[in-house]
Amino acid sequence: MPVKSKNAVCLDPVFKRDAKVLILGSMPGGESLRMKQYYAHPRNHFWNFMEQIAGIDSKLSYTRRITLVKSRQIALWDVMQTCVREGSLDSQIRNVIPNDIESFTEQLPGLRKIILNGRAAETEYRKHFGSHLSVPAVYLPSTSPANAGLSYRKKISSWQAVFKEFTFSV
Numbered sequence: 001m002p003v004k005s006k007n008a009v010c011l012d013p014v015f016k017r018d019a020k021v022l023i024l025g026s027m028p029g030g031e032s033l034r035m036k037q038y039y040a041h042p043r044n045h046f047w048n049f050m051e052q053i054a055g056i057d058s059k060l061s062y063t064r065r066i067t068l069v070k071s072r073q074i075a076l077w078d079v080m081q082t083c084v085r086e087g088s089l090d091s092q093i094r095n096v097i098p099n100d101i102e103s104f105t106e107q108l109p110g111l112r113k114i115i116l117n118g119r120a121a122e123t124e125y126r127k128h129f130g131s132h133l134s135v136p137a138v139y140l141p142s143t144s145p146a147n148a149g150l151s152y153r154k155k156i157s158s159w160q161a162v163f164k165e166f167t168f169s170v
Contacts, residue, residue: 006084006085006086007082007083007084008027008028008033008080008082008083008084008085009033009081009082010027010028010077010078010080010081010082010099011028011032011033011036011037011038011077011078013075013076013077013104014038014066014069014070014075014076014077015070015075015076015077015107015108016070016071016073016075017107017108017109017110018073018108018110019070019073019074019075019108019110019111020073020074020110020111020112020113020166021073021074021075021111021112021113021114021115021163021166022074022075022076022077022105022108022111022113022114022115022135023074023075023076023077023114023115023117024077024078024079024101024114024115024116024117024121024125025038025039025076025077025078025079025117025118025121026078026079026080026093026117026118026120026121026124027078027079027080027083027085027093027120028040028078029041029044029144035062037062038066038076039143040062041144041145043145044143044144044145045143045144045145045152045155045156046117046143047065048156049143049155049156049159050065050069050074052156052160053159053160053163053168054068054069054072054074054163054168055068055072055168056068056069056072072168073110073166073168075108075111077099077101077104078099078121079098079099079101079116079120079121079124079125079128080093080096080097080098080099080124081097081098081099081100082095082096082097083095083096083097093120096124096128098124098128098129101125101128101129101133102129102132102133105133105135111135112135112136112166113135113136113137113138113162113165114133114135114136114137114138115137115138115140115162116137116138116139116140117140117142117143118140118141118142118143118144118147119139119142120142121142122137122139125137138162140155140158140159140162141154141155141158141159143155
């Protein structure tokens with residue numbers, strides 16, 4: 001039986017005005033939308049990466065992890081405000097309406113870097129925002145379990161290399 005297409009609507013952004021890093025995904029997967037939590041799929045590497053990079057224990061409650069993300073001056077959001085998607089795969093996304101990232105970044109005066117978590121986030125970001133923003137945007141391999149083309153070690157190394165310029169008080 002074919003999977004039905006569904007309208008997906010992103011989660012609210014997670015941020016404090018002092019954020020230095022904005023991590024943009026494409027659109028949360030089905031599990032994340034159902035739970036109303038960023039990176040909720042148990043096999044997504046995002047929270048493991050945050051543990052290794054910013055000292056945020058991946059076993060803490062979601063509420064506590066979000067508090068710590070904000071305290072580390074990291075913001076989370078998605079490039080897409082809405083889209084139509086079959087299942088949770090980015091390859092099945094169409095009819096994208098982007099978030100107003102330009103206005104959002106104006107609320108973050110100390111923002112130094114935008115991280116694009118995966119190719120779909122990068123593609124949609126470049127398509128809708130190109131080089132409009134003065135903050136550099138950097139692609140990083142997706143933390144999604146669907147991104148099996150790279151090993152965990154290669155992915156985390158890429159993420160650590162980009163985050164090395166930031167100091168997180170743990």
